[in-house]
Amino acid sequence: MRKAIINGEIFIGNRFYKEKVLIFENDRIVDIINEVDFSKDGIEIIDAENNYVVPGFIDLQLNGCGGVLFNDDISEKTLETMYKTNLKYGCTSFTPTLITTSDENILKAISLVEGIDKEKYGVLGLHIEGPYISVEKKGIHNPKYIRKADEAIVDRIIESGKENVRIITLAPEKTEGKIISKLHSAGIGVALGHTNGTYEELKEKEGYGITLATHLYNGMSSFNHRNPGAVGTVFDSDICAGIIVDGFHCHYSAIKSAIKVMGERLYLVTDAVSPVGTDMEYFYFEGNKVYYKDGKCFGEDGTLGGSALTMDAGVRNLVKHCDITLEEAIRMATLYPAKAVKIDDRYGKLQPNYFADIVFLDKHLNLKKVIAKGIEY
Known part of the structure; x- marks a missing residue:
């Protein structure tokens, strides 16, 4: 089942973006889209609660x-x-x-x-x-x-x-x-x-x-x-x-x-x-x-x-x-x-086709949630 991270400041490329939705399925990120284009139908929602969302x-x-x-x-x-x-x-x-x-x-x-x-x-x-x-x-x-x-x-x-x-x-x-x-x-x-x-x-x-x-x-x-x-x-x-x-x-x-x-x-x-x-x-x-x-x-x-x-x-x-x-x-x-170590084709970024290794940090940079290969911990 696909899962979507909403309400976070998502680190994409060189900066954080609000009003973006990160979608992953199994162990891979499949898409990052604008919030206004997102449909919740058939997707499990993970609320980032305004935390930073960064790569593992x-x-x-x-x-x-x-x-x-x-x-x-x-x-x-x-x-x-x-x-x-x-x-x-x-x-x-x-x-x-x-x-x-x-x-x-x-x-x-x-x-x-x-x-x-x-x-x-x-x-x-x-x-x-x-x-x-x-x-x-x-x-x-x-x-x-x-x-x-x-x-x-x-x-x-x-x-x-x-x-x-x-x-x-x-x-x-x-x-x-x-x-x-x-x-x-x-x-x-x-x-x-x-x-x-x-x-x-x-x-x-x-x-x-x-x-x-x-x-x-x-x-x-x-x-x-x-x-x-x-x-x-x-x-x-x-x-x-x-x-x-x-x-x-x-x-x-x-x-x-x-x-x-x-x-x-x-x-x-x-x-x-x-x-x-x-x-x-x-x-x-x-x-x-x-x-x-x-x-x-x-x-x-x-x-x-x-x-x-x-x-x-x-x-x-x-x-x-x-x-x-x-x-x-x-x-x-x-x-x-x-x-x-030349693995930046699948690790180190929040980007489609990369592993769904994702960390949530609060505004004091304390850890709030970890997702590793699409599994929530």
Whole structure:
């Protein structure tokens, strides 16, 4: 049965429209029409009650939530828990993120995602973050598993394809150009991250097919006017990057600067871990004890260990602290990540033939309703 959303401010293209009706059937949007042209006959009505109506949020870096971590339990049950928790915060699509671990776990994660109905859980494919990273910029990653790229594992990733592995994060200075090129040619997004590379090293490797960067500013060589590092490489490129807008990972001023430099190449991510949606005080992340207190996740040495950010909170932080419009904040959580991994032909917009992933926000940007693949939650 067709359903119609009425009485909302619907985000279409670059702005909000009143007196529009969004019609969807099953898991797809079928039409957006003027209110005056709408007939209610045979259509179920959903009253948006003057709330904002925006696309479902897309998170390209999510380690866990709802009390679970993907690294801890690589299972369909974990993905289901992550998805159900995500929906409470407006996130309808995500890349479950596997941080530095064993080959056995990487292969297990690939096989899992190959074998499930990904759309059922909002899964866009894996984000494999590590293990081919820099020890100097490892963050909370376990150094025990950090290693050079293994051609057999890389070939297995390529065999699985971009539908199952969307992103792989690696340190380019530690990785041969031919491996980066093979991954890029297969359509898999190669992201620089947890890298201590110099500007010169990274620019040289960029040419092999680096199109993304993982959690801008964090886990990478910093910008200096004489040594621009990884941050300078991202700024001086066409690379798209995720950024964690929680107030802990980056100063809001640094986020504002990145927005001004990068524009639509910058998108919101959470890098969330298991405490999201729970009252957990600590957890273990690949052998490291990580504490959760006052919204912050940190190891025993003070190293940040993921975040407790949610996508809706990230949007609020962008508007409140980063001097951008609500429209741009919404795009950073929807269209820009979709473009970064080349799925903006069906995700990231409210438009006919796109998935019916829809979020209602009140005027304080609090979540009121979520529709994912046409199902109301």
